[in-house]
Amino acid sequence: MNRTKLLIGGIITAGAVAVMIGLGFWQLDRLEEKEALIARYEAAADQPPIAYPLMPGEDLPLYRKSALTCLEVTGWRHQAGANRDGRSGYVHVADCRLGAEGPGAAVETGWSQEPTAGTDWQGGQVEGVIGPDEKYRYRLVSDTGLGGLAASAPPSLDAIRNNHLAYAIQWFAFAAIATTIFLLATRKKKKQDAGK
Known part of the structure; x- marks a missing residue:
């Protein structure tokens, strides 16, 4: 036994x-x-800009320079974030319509210390760097603050856990x-x- x-x-x-x-x-x-x-994401910063991808594929185009035209802001999200100097506050993300049909896109319009600032931005041409996003898998982080906001901190590889x-x-x-x-x-x- x-x-x-x-x-x-x-x-x-x-x-x-x-x-x-x-x-x-x-x-x-x-x-x-x-x-x-x-390593691929580190190399992306030195590559030429790409057209903003409308459909997410397996390989996300993170940390690449890109541009898009937001035809209309369809919603706002406000999240904790930092500005280019590393100061804490809020980043403001506009959900955008890019065309008559198809998926939209997210644009991080900038940073402020106010939780709901910058919502008067109505859309337009945006240049920036592609970073991660919870809703669309990636977003365009504007190089400059839009709608009276300060520029957000650019997407950082430090956010990737390894x-x-x-x-x-x-x-x-x-x-x-x-x-x-x-x-x-x-x-x-x-x-x-x-x-x-």
């Missing part, structure tokens, strides 16, 4: 350790992918801990059985 329990415990532990090690190697693969993505190495180490540590606990429990059980 004791040997059966030990065998079952060993099988369960081995399975769990194998999964944890697999997750650790998966995180290392993700680390390589993320580092390649960050903690896959820490996760890999964590999974490998969990595997080592599980193995150690099983071996200590097995040793203790053998000593108890020997003492009977």
Whole structure:
């Protein structure tokens, strides 16, 4: 009976350790992918401007210079953000209509210390840098403040989390801990059985 329990415990532990090690190697693969993505984004700042993409694809065009024409502002979003000097406040994002049909776009019009400032901007030509956006996946961050706003801080690579190495180490540590606990429990059980 004791040997059966030990065998079952060993099988369960081995399975769990194998999964944890697999997750650790998966995180290392993700680390390589993320580092390649960050390198591509770093290179994007030095590339020539692109036409503003209307349909999001697999590869987001983040950190590229671009321009668009906002025909009409259809809504506003106000979020915590910073200006070009790093001062905290609010960034103001206009949801724009670009044409008669199709998806719209988001334009970060600028920064202020007021939570709902700058909403008198009615649209127009905007030049800037493409950054991430929750609603459209990416937005155009204006190079200059629009509608009386100050310029926002440009999109930063610091916003991209790259903690896959820490996760890999964590999974490998969990595997080592599980193995150690099983071996200590097995040793203790053998000593108890020997003492009977």
